[in-house]
Amino acid sequence: MEWRIDAGGQTLALATSGGIPEVIYWGATLPAAEDLSQLAAAGLNDITGGMLDRLPTLSLSPEPGRAFQGQPGHLLAEADGTPLNPAFSFTHADEAAGHLALHVRGDGIILSHHITAQPTGVLTMKTTLTADRPIRVHWLAAPVLPAPQTGQMIDVHGKWTREFHLTHTNWSPGIRLREARTGRSGHEHPPYLILAEAGCSNAQGTAAALHYAWSGGHRMVAEELPDGRRQIQFGAPIGAETEAGTHFETADLIAAHSTTGLNGIAAAFQHDIRDRVVQWPNSTRPRPVHYNCWEAVYFRHSLPELAEIATRAAALGAERFVLDDGWFGGQRNGRDDDTTSLGDWTMDRRKWPEGLHPLIAHIHSLGMTFGLWFEPEMVNPDSDLFRAHPDWMLGPRDQTTGRHQMVLDLANPAVRDNLFAQVSAILTEYPIDYIKWDHNRLLPVVDTAQTHGIYDLLSRLRTAHPQVEIESCASGGGRIDAGILAHTHRVWLSDSNDALERLRMQHDAALFLPAAITGSHVGPRHCHTSGRELSMSFRAWVAAQRHIGFEMDLRELTEAEALTLARVTAWWKANRDWTMSGTIHRLDAADPAVTAEIQIAQDGNRFVLFAGQAETSAQILPRPLALTALDPEARYRVALLNPEDAPRQSRGPNALKSAPLTLSGRALMTRGLLLPVAWPATMWVVEGRKLDD
Template sequence: MAIIIDQEQKLITLHTKNTTYQMGVGNYGQLLHLYYGKRLTGDMRYLLTYYDRGFSGNPYEAECDKTYSMDALPQEYPCFGNGDFRSPAFILKNADGSYCADLRFVSCEICEGKYRIPGLPAAYDETGTESETLKVYLEDKPSGVQVTLLYGIFAELDIITRAVQITNRGQEAVHIEKAASAVLDFMTGEFDVIHFHGRHGMERILERTPVEHGNQVFGSRRGSSSHQQNPFVMLAGKQTGEDAGECYGCMLLYSGNFKAEAEKDQYEQTRLVMGLSDEMFSWKLEPGETFDTPETAFSYSANGFSTLSWNLHRLIRSHICRSAYRDTKRPVLINNWEATYFDFTGEKIIEIAKQAAELGVEMLVLDDGWFGKRDDDLAGLGDWTVNEKKLGMPLSQVAEKIRGLGMKFGIWIEPEMVCEDSDLYREHPDWAFTIPGRKPVRARYQLVLDYSRKEVVDGIFAQIAKVLDDTKADYVKMDMNRHLTDIWSKTAAEQNQGAILHRYVLGVYDFLERLHERYPDLLIEGCSGGGGRFDAGMLYYTPQIWCSDNTDAVERIKIQYGTSFAYPSCTVGSHVSAVPNHQTGRMTELATRAAVAMAGSFGYELDLNLLTEEEKEQVREQIKNYHRFEMLIRQGRYYRLTDVWQKKEYAAWEYCRPDGSEALVTVVTLDTQCNPATEYVKLRGLGEDKKYRVEVVGMQTGGENGQRINGTPNSVEPEYYTGAQLVHAGLPVPRLGNEYKSWQVYVKEV
């Protein structure tokens, strides 16, 4: 069993394949955290120490015992007001205005399968046989508030999920001022905290710093998870690297404001708190009502970051993403945006589709500009009716002609936004977030619709559903191109303003769930100015997300590197774009752009009609190779063979079958030198006693399948290589002649 409850000892142990998580009830009823790490057996309460700590208070029941203090003991769900002065997970404002809670253990139970959370994304277990649920009931008796801690155990994946339900069983309304999803308290250990910061066009940059005394806070107050921070953090030992050392991952399944806090206390203990941001958050909870927090997913690895990433990748691929395309191949697409921007007609789109179909592209996606009075950023958002005058025909006719070419058809939408120059805003100005008596903050000439209101979600969904019904669209790219300001809702009489930001996210999830239910075969790609809402919460509804608006291949290597620590390649939207690159001006050859884009859901974002015949032949070859390796890329273990922020000469990554039977390695040169030293790339994941053939994939410029591995005419190349050779000695990287060149090799067991 994954969950063991010792009722007599009041000890709860959770086991996964390789890890153990344990908690126990303290002397006065508080639920204490005892251990999370490598799998073991035994009662871990011996780790607890009790001393008289100066200026650390004691529970009233302890009487003269000064050694028992919540200010020093590790806890499962610490609350504000019980003598713990560290970062709390739970702050309760009582009916009398006091800020206090003192949660005590009541009971616990085991349930089959995985719990669900109403209105929120959560990891799921389709069969009900791959997981178990633990429910732990805590209570603050004076207020009558019950807190239920939920634990989902995916034993084979080494994953433990956590969420919290807060129910008011008292007689008066209370306010929740903070409700984190989970806490990890460590009694020992020196940790680094790793988070992923960035900006629009350069998301998820890894930053590693020691956990210091005091609070280190990472989060978003932008109304979405944001380009600036990602709701995924890690704690790692000082020497932990890709293949060795202890590390913990904490991922929040949520797409709005969040807060992650890492803290070292006065006794050198470390606490990690993850959940909703408590800024502009205050949730009124009437008697009988329940509030649900978003879910977190935890994983532990004793063998470095690679294993931690695999655990999270498997969880996301099989237990978070939901789509008819989850386990099957996805169409190679072309998006018209960087080819046309707003300047297109129906015939021009069809011409792009014709050329794409000839080259093997399987779907055309019509981006921004097909609706309303939408010829630039100034107008049209909110009016989701087809602009037939601009297209010169009904959109359904465009879709029909594209399907006649043997392709699928998709469209772009931005349903959370409205332009002031739109029929919708003129009819319903109160549907947008604005504060009475103040001029709103504009961004991209648009305002944000108040998705905390059901009638707003209903109105927008009805418009978009009509277009999807008419066109029978196969794909939707759902964008969000500004963050939230001027947070004020007309419905303030019905809900306090401190609840609006969370209710907004619930409204977005409601919209997406309706799409999922009404169009079960629809492939939805998330987007927020690229990677501004790249989180596990969105992946529950959109199985792939546009990784970044920055399509420069060299920049994308860095962005995709950081993304890979938590998110699998199948979730990464990545395209071959035009050069000079529209964001950086960099010139990168077509082969390299394709090699980098293969590390995701492959597609093109350029006018294929402008390519030379030689380049068109390369496109045909690229699509064939992507189809050849797609399932290996999507389902294989991902290895970061180089640290792109440390290794300056080249970047390398690998996909390998879990059984070590095949692998695909990609190398891109980042620098060029006169008379350089030879570089060697060492593969991983292969069976050392196995034999392999190594094939150069003909995707690089001038490359042909079967060309020499190291590119030098006098070298000796064996008929086959052993796994030990490839793992410990590696392969020499040939001199490719310049920076930004690519080299791919396919390794197959013989």
């Protein structure tokens, strides 16, 4: 028995001979007339020495009781801990337009694999398990997929202030195991994997990719079996299901396939996140320019000072003012540092005797909306909430604190009710259109119930306050995945506002994240996380690559810096209608010192090239920069927006410094553009418009 399901440019074909079905093909779209029985027959392996007399199936959930030599797709036990190895048999398939569910049964357990073709061109896959009695699930993988026989694995690694860096790993016999056990997606191992075949680059070649849509940590197994077959598994960490039960399910595993290089993967994931996963309060509303006060005042809140800063922010083009940490407190303490008050979401009347009404009224008079910082999942031991409910803490009483805080047990309905009431009361009293929702501590235990709890709390708040936008921040980029983005609308990619760090982070994160949800702020002249000093032009243009904002004491700006920031912001606002709905394509720069991308409008009629000079080049002059994804037969007018950023060493007749050029898409994609000489920490910005012939 065989099936196929198609989405975008990919086909997934499956077959069974009576047991758990297996994937017989995952790749570029097959012809409509493809004979799936012949495809299944073509995948039958030989038998040779050193093997069993029958090759165990690499199924959607490889069975530990069927002599499978690799990592099994499930590890089950009776409620008392006795190992449980059902022999599953296929029962039936449910087929509907764009959806396939395959069911097997064994020993009172039904294992089902659900596959859906999404209109955005990705496939989503999920495993569910239902038992006729309470059992324990130590491990349950989403539908298991084969991996290609050539190329590399590319996954993501990072740390605080250095998120989203790519790790390239060659295949070898055995397992590459990645397990994120911090209770959140994590800076260290976000739940992404790209399988790039040999010869794949940004702009050409074949690749497949997976994104596990879960915010509570994950386990990934990439295994090459002794017989040479390769499998990929994703699921929650081992032991994350802490209670016996009768129903379990994985999160969605999102799958994309590309024959146009890594950019095909990027386009699929960007569109899927922006157009399917994120549930916008108002999808027609332009993305507003942010101002966040954190790196201006930290915990030092003063109405006159913040009002002055808000006035300057509005003059520079900001449209939303976000008041960060430090506005709240309990009966005993206010929030003057990070050691107290988390859990006490009431106004600190020492700082705000009239509440936030005077500040918000001033912000509204400037034409801006208002946003507010929360960290509801956490509690300080020095807080009224903790003193009243020490039993609400997650994990052992003698655990080590993190940033002077503990985690609240969101599996407890009373905890969720309390947090909902506190946060909702603030959102009801004040006209707030945005929450910066932070998460600054690793969890002391791994438990899927905690993640289900935060999803439930966010859903309740979204229902009660449907026009409020929410940003996911977790020590910066510690919780960025499609699971949290189904409940939020923006991510804070990193706590680093260093534009050089951001240039590379944003470049790599574009493989998975669209510009519209990726927050990027213009930071202080002297960066608070790296100590570097960078020009305003570079800082502003790096922020303009994504959802732009400012995060600095605006009173430090020189007149020239303010003019530059206002000009870049005005450009971003004038173009956001198409840049925030367009597609980011990474460029294969011939010069490794250059990090470059092109953002193309949905209709293909406009683009903007961002070429960041990250360091000194090895050669004297810039190498040509070939663009991608343009119409080869069309003619484009290209213009350099910031020729004034050329250094004094740029003395030659580079054409773009003085006038626009008109070139074909083919010329731009083959010979490419020659940009002026640049110092490190320079961003060249080139606009392109397709001409009518």
